[in-house]
Amino acid sequence: MAKRTKETRRPPAKIADVARLAGVSVATVSRTLARPAVVSEDTRNRVLAAVRDTSYTPNISARNLRVRKTMVVLVAVPDIANPFFAEILQGIDDTLSAAGYGLVIANLAGPPEKEARYVDLVCAGQADGVLLLCGHVMRSRDRDLRDAHVPLVGACEYIPGASFPQICIDNVGAAREAVRHLIKLGHTSIAYLSGPQSTILERQRLEGYRQALKEAGIAAVDGLIMPGDFTFRTGVEAGRALLALSPEVRPTALFAANDEMAIGLIKTVHAGGLRVPRDLSVVGFDGIPYADYCEPTLTTIVQPRRELGASAAAELIALMTTEKSAVRKDIELPAKLALRDSTCPPSTRST
Amino acid sequence: MAKRTKETRRPPAKIADVARLAGVSVATVSRTLARPAVVSEDTRNRVLAAVRDTSYTPNISARNLRVRKTMVVLVAVPDIANPFFAEILQGIDDTLSAAGYGLVIANLAGPPEKEARYVDLVCAGQADGVLLLCGHVMRSRDRDLRDAHVPLVGACEYIPGASFPQICIDNVGAAREAVRHLIKLGHTSIAYLSGPQSTILERQRLEGYRQALKEAGIAAVDGLIMPGDFTFRTGVEAGRALLALSPEVRPTALFAANDEMAIGLIKTVHAGGLRVPRDLSVVGFDGIPYADYCEPTLTTIVQPRRELGASAAAELIALMTTEKSAVRKDIELPAKLALRDSTCPPSTRST
DNA sequence: CAGGCTTATGTAATCGATTACATATGATCG
DNA sequence: CGATCATATGTAATCGATTACATAAGCCTG
Numbered sequence: 204m205a206k207r208t209k210e211t212r213r214p215p216a217k218i219a220d221v222a223r224l225a226g227v228s229v230a231t232v233s234r235t236l237a238r239p240a241v242v243s244e245d246t247r248n249r250v251l252a253a254v255r256d257t258s259y260t261p262n263i264s265a266r267n268l269r270v271r272k273t274m275v276v277l278v279a280v281p282d283i284a285n286p287f288f289a290e291i292l293q294g295i296d297d298t299l300s301a302a303g304y305g306l307v308i309a310n311l312a313g314p315p316e317k318e319a320r321y322v323d324l325v326c327a328g329q330a331d332g333v334l335l336l337c338g339h340v341m342r343s344r345d346r347d348l349r350d351a352h353v354p355l356v357g358a359c360e361y362i363p364g365a366s367f368p369q370i371c372i373d374n375v376g377a378a379r380e381a382v383r384h385l386i387k388l389g390h391t392s393i394a395y396l397s398g399p400q401s402t403i404l405e406r407q408r409l410e411g412y413r414q415a416l417k418e419a420g421i422a423a424v425d426g427l428i429m430p431g432d433f434t435f436r437t438g439v440e441a442g443r444a445l446l447a448l449s450p451e452v453r454p455t456a457l458f459a460a461n462d463e464m465a466i467g468l469i470k471t472v473h474a475g476g477l478r479v480p481r482d483l484s485v486v487g488f489d490g491i492p493y494a495d496y497c498e499p500t501l502t503t504i505v506q507p508r509r510e511l512g513a514s515a516a517a518e519l520i521a522l523m524t525t526e527k528s529a530v531r532k533d534i535e536l537p538a539k540l541a542l543r544d545s546t547c548p549p550s551t552r553s554t
Numbered sequence: 555m556a557k558r559t560k561e562t563r564r565p566p567a568k569i570a571d572v573a574r575l576a577g578v579s580v581a582t583v584s585r586t587l588a589r590p591a592v593v594s595e596d597t598r599n600r601v602l603a604a605v606r607d608t609s610y611t612p613n614i615s616a617r618n619l620r621v622r623k624t625m626v627v628l629v630a631v632p633d634i635a636n637p638f639f640a641e642i643l644q645g646i647d648d649t650l651s652a653a654g655y656g657l658v659i660a661n662l663a664g665p666p667e668k669e670a671r672y673v674d675l676v677c678a679g680q681a682d683g684v685l686l687l688c689g690h691v692m693r694s695r696d697r698d699l700r701d702a703h704v705p706l707v708g709a710c711e712y713i714p715g716a717s718f719p720q721i722c723i724d725n726v727g728a729a730r731e732a733v734r735h736l737i738k739l740g741h742t743s744i745a746y747l748s749g750p751q752s753t754i755l756e757r758q759r760l761e762g763y764r765q766a767l768k769e770a771g772i773a774a775v776d777g778l779i780m781p782g783d784f785t786f787r788t789g790v791e792a793g794r795a796l797l798a799l800s801p802e803v804r805p806t807a808l809f810a811a812n813d814e815m816a817i818g819l820i821k822t823v824h825a826g827g828l829r830v831p832r833d834l835s836v837v838g839f840d841g842i843p844y845a846d847y848c849e850p851t852l853t854t855i856v857q858p859r860r861e862l863g864a865s866a867a868a869e870l871i872a873l874m875t876t877e878k879s880a881v882r883k884d885i886e887l888p889a890k891l892a893l894r895d896s897t898c899p900p901s902t903r904s905t
Numbered sequence: 906c907a908g909g910c911t912t913a914t915g916t917a918a919t920c921g922a923t924t925a926c927a928t929a930t931g932a933t934c935g
Numbered sequence: 936c937g938a939t940c941a942t943a944t945g946t947a948a949t950c951g952a953t954t955a956c957a958t959a960a961g962c963c964t965g
Contacts, residue, residue: 234924260678264920266921267922270922270950271950307651327566492786569951614952619951
């Protein structure tokens with residue numbers, strides 16, 4: 204039970220140890236590891252054997268100090284507890300860590316002083332790149348961050364005219380498709396549960412909603428646009444508002460700017476006696492895992508979250524490793540409508 | 555529109571720059587920042603002013619190289635997309651990043667070769683500590699990791715007799731409380747939907763279930779223990795199994811080892827015509843946000859996730875900074891039963 | 906007022922890797 | 936065969952901070 208194998212912790216082998224064991228200079232060891240082709244086969248074998256025997260791994264701090272890199276990228280995410288972002292993060296992590304990068308996750312849902320610390324970190328050159336999972340860079344410190352001249356890639360929220368590459372889905376098109384689906388089912392009174400006004404994402408989804416109505420010749424009714432902010436809570440509030448309407452004016456369908464709100468809304472109207480989809484069809488946006496678990500399962504636009512993260516990470520790596528910052532290309536990934544149980548044709552009802 | 559402020563990216567200030575500006579030596583600058591008390595007030599002011607003017611931040615790689623630290627901790631998490639862990643991670647991140655540590659998240663849900671890379675990273679001394687959010691350290695590489703003699707702290711899953719501090723809730727007690735609640739409501743036929751057999755967590759929750767039944771004088775029926783693995787899918791399967799039973803032998807209540815399974819099960823039995831809680835009371839475990847969103851809201855044991863993460867991180871910091879590794883104390887955090895809508899007394903029914 | 910002590914600061918070694926440059930060896934060629 | 940060149944390897948400077956040790960200045964005390 205007591206301390207077994209007392210053997211004092213041996214410090215990790217350094218390059219000099221490997222060199223000594225292999226009978227070569229440190230330069231040769233370093234070269235063997237970095238560009239195996241330039242050393243003779245014989246030497247290479249001896250060095251690699253020595254590396255194995257000492258279980259040598261280069262000291263990252265020393266290397267980074269020398270080559271002036273940090274091998275760290277900062278990922279700014281609006282809310283790490285949000286499952287939507289969690290999966291994007293996985294895609295990012297897969298790609299980035301495979302390439303040897305570590306990631307510092309800046310959770311913008313946390314206290315604002317942390318946010319400032321993250322920006323400082325980047326400005327101080329402690330990160331080789333930044334991945335933004337939101338439109339506003341870092342609220343007030345946008346300019347500081349941009350001026351740090353650190354490679355930047357955006358994902359999720361498309362900012363028209365931004366000066367850095369962005370990996371997104373076609374939000375306008377996807378929203379339009381969602382609403383078209385409702386129209387095709389026969390709905391003509393379709394509400395929209397919006398995201399936070401400040402986001403570009405919101406404006407784009409709203410635009411898609413408007414386009415779909417317009418092309419179908421349905422007049423947009425201002426009263427059918429309900430305020431939300433992507434949270435479950437505002438979904439609940441919108442649900443209550445819907446219940447308060449008299450059946451004659453109540454829309455027969457609703458498009459929510461994200462799944463979480465859609466789920467909150469469905470739960471609320473259910474409790475109030477409305478049946479989904481019979482009395483109200485609902486389409487969400489994002490395709491979070493839970494959209495498939497809830498009751499009824501949610502018809503929604505599913506975003507390729509993992510790929511979104513992976514592509515963004517790949518783009519950032521290209522930007523960080525290539526000196527030509529001309530890489531700069533936006534990528535649009537496909538999102539598709541998943542038909543599930545929360546939508547159906549409107550029930551005919553007496554005026 | 556074109557490149558504004560072309561000014562070539564100026565490299566970050568280094569300590570020598572600050573020293574020159576303040577008219578002191580680099581040693582004095584370093585000391586001013588590390589131990590302000592040892593320099594004279596006059597010097598201190600000059601140095602701090604110079605630091606501000608140059609917006610100097612110490613180069614982390616250089617510092618780490620010198621003091622032989624990495625300021626990185628590895629966090630091994632079974633599944634980053636699982637909202638339960640997401641919130642624990644937040645607690646960890648808050649505490650750790652406030653103390654200046656970066657965290658590398660080892661997502662065990664990812665490909666196994668990544669896992670090996672993480673263990674290697676620790677063994678190579680590239681992390682100052684490890685936080686384990688799971689019982690098995692890293693599957694096969696347990697011993698390697700332990701032999702690296704890196705400070706270790708466990709959370710969530712309590713391993714009796716482990717050689718490192720652990721921050722947990724009382725799983726046996728909490729499970730017992732959950733089942734006691736069902737018993738108090740009048741249930742006598744109570745099923746248990748288990749977690750993966752291999753985990754200690756599972757054995758502890760099962761033990762709590764058994765204890766509650768025993769103290770109430772209810773015989774444990776093997777057939778009422780249903781296999782699960784913490785996923786939504788196995789919750790669905792268990793739901794189907796329940797539906798297949800004839801009403802006479804069907805339990806009137808069920809305790810699920812986690813919320814996700816409970817939610818899958820409820821959804822399934824609902825679709826099959828059973829009403830929850832009327833025909834089947836369900837208690838979950840964890841208290842994930844969704845347990846409050848689903849229909850009906852889930853009565854469950856809510857774990858103090860953020861605090862769990864924060865305490866574990868604090869403990870690890872103590873371990874990493876104190877040379878005396880005698881800190882070593884386990885912490886048990888309180889979990890409490892949240893009474894919601896998925897439980898009620900059993901409906902009396904004809905034999 | 907010499908010697909000892911405290912306080913404030915500077916000098917230079919050090920952490921562990923990378924890499925420009927120098928050197929040594931052997932091959933090639935006119 | 937001596938000059939030229941390619942190939943393989945070694946030497947030592949360097950990245951930017953920390954800190955042990957040295958030094959200088961001021962203060963006390965017998």
